[in-house]
Amino acid sequence: MNLPQKIAGVNKNSIPRLVQYKYVLKKVLASGSDRVYSNELADAIGITAAQVRKDFSLFGIMGNKRGGYSVSDLLGIIQRILGSQPGQDVIIAGMGHLGIALSNYKGFEKEGICIRAGFDIDPVKCGVQGNIPVYPFSECEGYISNRNIKVGILAVPADAAQLVLDVMVRGGVEGVLNFAPVHLMAQRSCVIHDVNLGVELEFLLYFVNALNNRGGKA
Amino acid sequence: MNLPQKIAGVNKNSIPRLVQYKYVLKKVLASGSDRVYSNELADAIGITAAQVRKDFSLFGIMGNKRGGYSVSDLLGIIQRILGSQPGQDVIIAGMGHLGIALSNYKGFEKEGICIRAGFDIDPVKCGVQGNIPVYPFSECEGYISNRNIKVGILAVPADAAQLVLDVMVRGGVEGVLNFAPVHLMAQRSCVIHDVNLGVELEFLLYFVNALNNRGGKA
DNA sequence: TAGATTGTTAATCGATTAACAATC
DNA sequence: TAGATTGTTAATCGATTAACAATC
Numbered sequence: 001m002n003l004p005q006k007i008a009g010v011n012k013n014s015i016p017r018l019v020q021y022k023y024v025l026k027k028v029l030a031s032g033s034d035r036v037y038s039n040e041l042a043d044a045i046g047i048t049a050a051q052v053r054k055d056f057s058l059f060g061i062m063g064n065k066r067g068g069y070s071v072s073d074l075l076g077i078i079q080r081i082l083g084s085q086p087g088q089d090v091i092i093a094g095m096g097h098l099g100i101a102l103s104n105y106k107g108f109e110k111e112g113i114c115i116r117a118g119f120d121i122d123p124v125k126c127g128v129q130g131n132i133p134v135y136p137f138s139e140c141e142g143y144i145s146n147r148n149i150k151v152g153i154l155a156v157p158a159d160a161a162q163l164v165l166d167v168m169v170r171g172g173v174e175g176v177l178n179f180a181p182v183h184l185m186a187q188r189s190c191v192i193h194d195v196n197l198g199v200e201l202e203f204l205l206y207f208v209n210a211l212n213n214r215g216g217k218a
Numbered sequence: 219m220n221l222p223q224k225i226a227g228v229n230k231n232s233i234p235r236l237v238q239y240k241y242v243l244k245k246v247l248a249s250g251s252d253r254v255y256s257n258e259l260a261d262a263i264g265i266t267a268a269q270v271r272k273d274f275s276l277f278g279i280m281g282n283k284r285g286g287y288s289v290s291d292l293l294g295i296i297q298r299i300l301g302s303q304p305g306q307d308v309i310i311a312g313m314g315h316l317g318i319a320l321s322n323y324k325g326f327e328k329e330g331i332c333i334r335a336g337f338d339i340d341p342v343k344c345g346v347q348g349n350i351p352v353y354p355f356s357e358c359e360g361y362i363s364n365r366n367i368k369v370g371i372l373a374v375p376a377d378a379a380q381l382v383l384d385v386m387v388r389g390g391v392e393g394v395l396n397f398a399p400v401h402l403m404a405q406r407s408c409v410i411h412d413v414n415l416g417v418e419l420e421f422l423l424y425f426v427n428a429l430n431n432r433g434g435k436a
Numbered sequence: 437t438a439g440a441t442t443g444t445t446a447a448t449c450g451a452t453t454a455a456c457a458a459t460c
Numbered sequence: 461t462a463g464a465t466t467g468t469t470a471a472t473c474g475a476t477t478a479a480c481a482a483t484c
Contacts, residue, residue: 011450011451012450012451013450013451013452014451015421015424016414016417016418016420016421018424019416019417019420019421019424020414020417023399023416037465037466038465038466039465044401045401046401047452048452048453049465049466050452050453050454050455051451051452051453053465053466053467053468054451054452054453054467054468056466056467057466057467057468062466062467063465063466063467064460064465064466065458065459065460065464065465065466065467066459066460066463066464066465066466067460067464067465067466068465068466069466081424082420082423082424082427083423083424083427083428083431084420084423088423090419096319096322097315097316097318097319097322097348098315098316098319100315101314101315101316101319102415104314104315105415105416106375107399107416108416108419111416111420113419113420113423150426150430151419151422151423151426153419157324174426174429174430175422175423175425175426176422177418177419177422181241181325183262183263183264191422191425191426191429193418193421193422193425195413195415195418196234196238197320197323197413198237198241198323198325198326198329199234199237199238200234200395200411200413201308201326201331201369201371201395202234202237202300202302202329202331203233203234203237203411204369204393204394204395204409204411205300205301205302205306205331205369205393206233206236206237206299206300206301207393207409207411208368208369208392208393208409209300209301210301211392211409212368212392213301229474229475230474230475231474231475231476232475255441255442256441256442257441265476266476266477267441267442268476268477268478268479269475269476269477271441271442271443271444272443272444272475272476272477274442274443275442275443275444280442280443281441281442281443282441282442282484283440283441283442283443283482283483283484284439284440284441284442284483284484285440285441285442285484286441286442287442
């Protein structure tokens with residue numbers, strides 16, 4: 001199972017934007033202001049004000065016809081929609097540089113996300129890496145089921161990814177963020193969201209190359 | 219400037235799929251086969267065969283009404299479309315764990331991509347990290363212009379990102395893969411492609427939370 | 437040939453943009 | 461009030477899916 005196509009008719013593309021609005025709102029709030037306009041939010045993330053209002057409309061978010069939106073109210077509503085509550089525990093399989101980078105990621109904490117532990121087959125990587133304890137991969141399934149972990153990050157090589165996913169799913173994980181460049185299949189119901197860094201870079205290269213071949217040396 | 223909206227009427231979503239087809243085709247070729255069917259490609263990346271044929275149709279790629287596609291031919295055509303040629307030089311600004319992870323990324327090399335160097339303000343990070351030389355950030359602009367680097371990866375903290383982008387653009391970069399969680403603006407023409415790992419994780423969390431709130435404890 | 441797969445067209449679906457009435 | 465901003469509807473745009481004729 002990949003991403004579910006539909007959650008109650010919600011525009012899938014609006015979700016990452018809600019997350020971005022949340023980030024911006026926190027900055028605005030920290031800056032002391034409690035009022036924000038749709039065009040300010042739009043500028044802050046590089047979209048149009050109409051898009052912002054449309055997103056809000058889809059989720060029934062209402063502002064004030066005159067005075068924009070209350071930052072703190074809006075933040076609360078968006079956090080509720082996203083399910084951002086304290087205590088969202090996550091584990092990481094594969095503590096290479098990417099795994100460590102994610103375990104160090106600033107800002108997860110203030111979204112209520114806690115990276116609890118890492119797992120690796122390499123004993124050298126076990127112990128403590130950065131902020132989190134790292135255990136042998138053999139303990140992964142038990143850890144997940146004992147602590148009722150719902151989300152895992154897959155940062156292992158491509159050829160190990162399916163096997164590691166199977167272990168995570170057996171442990172009881174319901175969602176996986178997959179950085180391995182392979183298409184995975186979950187045995188049981190588990191949402192898989194793929195992030196392929198190679199594809200992202202090549203996607204960019206396409207546009208750089210395409211623009212050059214238009215202007216110049218094609 | 220963010221991603222250009224249109225390159226000659228091409229479906230933007232088909233580009234990352236072309237990259238994925240390329241990966242699959244290389245595997246198939248390595249396995250010794252030189253024939254592939256649209257449904258095989260579809261299964262390998264988790265989409266439908268109709269989507270594969272539609273993508274090909276958009277780029278004028280033709281197979282054989284009976285026998286599918288020649289893997290080697292198809293690979294050549296897709297590589298030409300993507301501009302995958304040897305000698306695509308890339309540099310990285312910010313050699314934290316994410317920067318190092320990217321510099322170690324297997325598989326860039328066989329796509330003709332070469333991560334040439336890293337840059338960091340921290341002298342401790344300079345020298346050699348993994349596979350590439352790391353220079354003081356002060357040398358970044360000169361390096362880019364001297365070596366005619368066209369693409370940069372931004373793996374620095376959010377508050378440094380705009381400044382580092384400005385330097386890269388002054389050096390002559392035409393495309394940037396940005397991992398910093400801020401919306402950047404380029405002075406001159408430069409394609410910016412954002413990858414926000416926090417957003418990706420929260421996007422996944424939304425679906426996990428939403429599915430739970432449907433079935434159970436909402 | 438008969439069967440299977442392609443390439444393309446038309447239909448559907450979904451997302452974004454534009455426009456504007458409502459209203460504070 | 462006059463002006464400005466919202467919330468929503470309609471129009472547009474783009475992407476995916478379905479269907480099927482073409483054909484090897």
